[in-house]
Amino acid sequence: MxxxxxxxxxxxxxxxxxxxxxxxxxxxxxxxxxxxxxxxxxxxxxxxxxxxxxxxxxxxxxxxxxxxxxxxxxxxxxxxxxxxxxxxxxxxxxxxxxxxxxxxxxxxxxxxxxxxxxxxxxxxxxxxxxxxxxxxxxxxxxxxxxxxxxxxxxxxxxxxxxxxxxxxxxxxxxxxxxxxxxxxxxxxxxxxxxxxxxxxxxxxxxxxxxxxxxPPYKPEELADILIEQLGMKEANDMFRTWLIHLHGLLPPASDGDWLQFRAAVVHLLPDFRDLFLRRVQDSEVSKMKNKIERYLASFNPQETDVRFLSSSGGQRRKKRRLLAIYLNLRVEAEAGSSAYIDESRSSETREETFTHLAILVRMQLFQRTTAPHVLDNIKFRCLADARFVQETARYLSFPLDAYLNRAT
Missing domain, CATH: 3.40.50.300 (P-loop containing nucleotide triphosphate hydrolases)
Structure with missing residues (x-):
């Protein structure tokens, strides 16, 4: 056993x-x-x-x-x-x-x-x-x-x-x-x-x-059991890594019964076979690689963002990069703030808060990369003052200062 x-x-x-x-x-x-x-x-x-x-x-x-x-x-x-x-x-x-x-x-x-x-x-x-x-x-x-x-x-x-x-x-x-x-x-x-x-x-x-x-089974032991039960030895390493990752994503059962996790794996097994085990054409592989590259590009370190915004030309490319930062901040904040938000607060309030937070980040990044006279434009003005956003970031445990000042 x-x-x-x-x-x-x-x-x-x-x-x-x-x-x-x-x-x-x-x-x-x-x-x-x-x-x-x-x-x-x-x-x-x-x-x-x-x-x-x-x-x-x-x-x-x-x-x-x-x-x-x-x-x-x-x-x-x-x-x-x-x-x-x-x-x-x-x-x-x-x-x-x-x-x-x-x-x-x-x-x-x-x-x-x-x-x-x-x-x-x-x-x-x-x-x-x-x-x-x-x-x-x-x-x-x-x-x-x-x-x-x-x-x-x-x-x-x-x-x-x-x-x-x-x-x-x-x-x-x-x-x-x-x-x-x-x-x-x-x-x-x-x-x-x-x-x-x-x-x-x-x-x-x-x-x-x-x-x-x-004692309860460890994720690695559950992966070995499911590989043997489901007959997935041909994709041993890949399937085992996917099972361990999936075990960390799904909430544990109230009674600790891992059979609920097994039922979820059986439900998702056809999707796993389609995505990871089926043969794909070279053109599809190239498209998937480009998609992964674009996805990983939005998670560059802060110092890379500063160098990009200060050296590359054209406002269109800068705005694309700022938009990626803005969306990245919203995704990270909404995914990691569930433990800190009271149940009485609605999702609309959280979305509005993170919108103000992202606007402040965009404002300060524009201040570092744009001429001062351009900042007089009304569309670059922040909708919330800096004190409000900084206190909100502190309440949500968001590393605002580290993100903005680590590279300078």
Whole structure:
């Protein structure tokens, strides 16, 4: 999984999910993180690659404790059935009658799951683990992993007592085997949740849980994921740069779910293919280069503007350059002033303010490049006084003095 190496390694360490060595796991592990951070997929992948028996229950559609007990035992029963089929295939010692009796017994046990409570659930688990341990020649200590995904849904539905009962299974095992050197099996409970509320923290704190955090994906990690999901490896570098740039432009989701960003990328993907991946003719390339050159020309440094206005001839070229400066100032001011403008101020007031600001800049630039007698013309006079515009620039954090005086 891209970008989840560190959380998965921490999950393996806390839960003892190593394939080469046995390490006693923590009795309770809390996996928490925002929406779409890979918690569910990581837990499922780690449990599938580990030889120990496990049950992964999604609590989204659970509304009672009986439904949870039935779902958990059903998954354990399916795992046990699979292992029995493998044993029959390899050893071939069971007779047909025994197989029929065994299957009828299993179906009867499954039918009795409708009236389950915690005591019946624990007895069924203990009986099943004893059967698994009896088949193991090494008689080693066995671990059952019981994972619950979206446990915050259980708390919302008033099933906090169910979580308390599940967390006490190890105590029940120790009580039943108090005269043994060590319990024959233990359980590791994995609880996956988006957030840790005060009620949830108060509920699990007496059991001394281990915590594993799945942080949000970074823009670079999201880019790598989307490149793989959308099959854009042919435009790897270009598409990755575009994704990172687009991630900085779009507002983040309220719940931190990056799937909304993925939906926006899918919506814009045809435009990306048309603009960046389609073949263009040489004439179109020349036109696009000229357009880019004209666009970049409006962002020259201030000292370049001063040299241009003081050396080039013709008022028409100077007016074009001043118009580019004027439009550039308006675009930058309107794009960067949203955080400083009060909501009560309208867009028309901002436009009028920046118009006065740009007129003052044009006035002072004309004073530097034009003869004094030309400035007597009424069309070159500013519509607002200098004090008003300077205070406005200071309020909007606009570097007016730096723009006008850096080159002189």
């Amino acid at each position: 891209i970008g989840r190496e560190a959380p998965i390694a921490e999950l393996r360490r806390a839960a003892g999910l190593y394939t080469d060595v046995f390490e006693s796991p923590a009795p309770l592990v809390i996996i928490y993180g925002g929406a779409s951070t890979g918690k569910s997929v990581a837990v499922s992948q780690v449990l599938r690659t580990h030889p120990s028996p496990h049950s992964l229950v999604d609590c989204t559609a659970l509304y009672s404790a009986k439904e949870f007990y039935r779902e958990a035992l059903s998954q354990v029963h399916d795992g046990a059935s699979g292992s029995k089929v493998e044993d029959v295939t390899v050893i071939e010692t069971h007779s047909g009658k025994e197989r029929v009796n065994e299957s009828s017994k299993q179906s009867k046990d499954a039918a009795n799951c409708s009236s389950l409570n915690f005591l019946g659930f624990f007895k069924a688990l203990d009986k099943w683990m004893a059967h698994i341990r009896a088949k193991d020649d090494t008689k080693s200590r066995r671990v059952l992993y019981l994972a619950l995904d979206h446990v915050d849904k259980l708390l919302e539905r008033g099933l906090g007592a169910l979580l308390s009962c599940i967390c006490t299974i190890n105590e029940q095992i120790a009580y039943l085997n108090m005269f043994e050197d060590s319990p024959p099996w233990e359980i590791c409970v994995l609880l996956s949740t988006r957030g840790i509320s005060m009620d949830f923290d108060r509920l699990v704190m007496p059991f001394f849980p281990a915590y594993v955090h799945f």
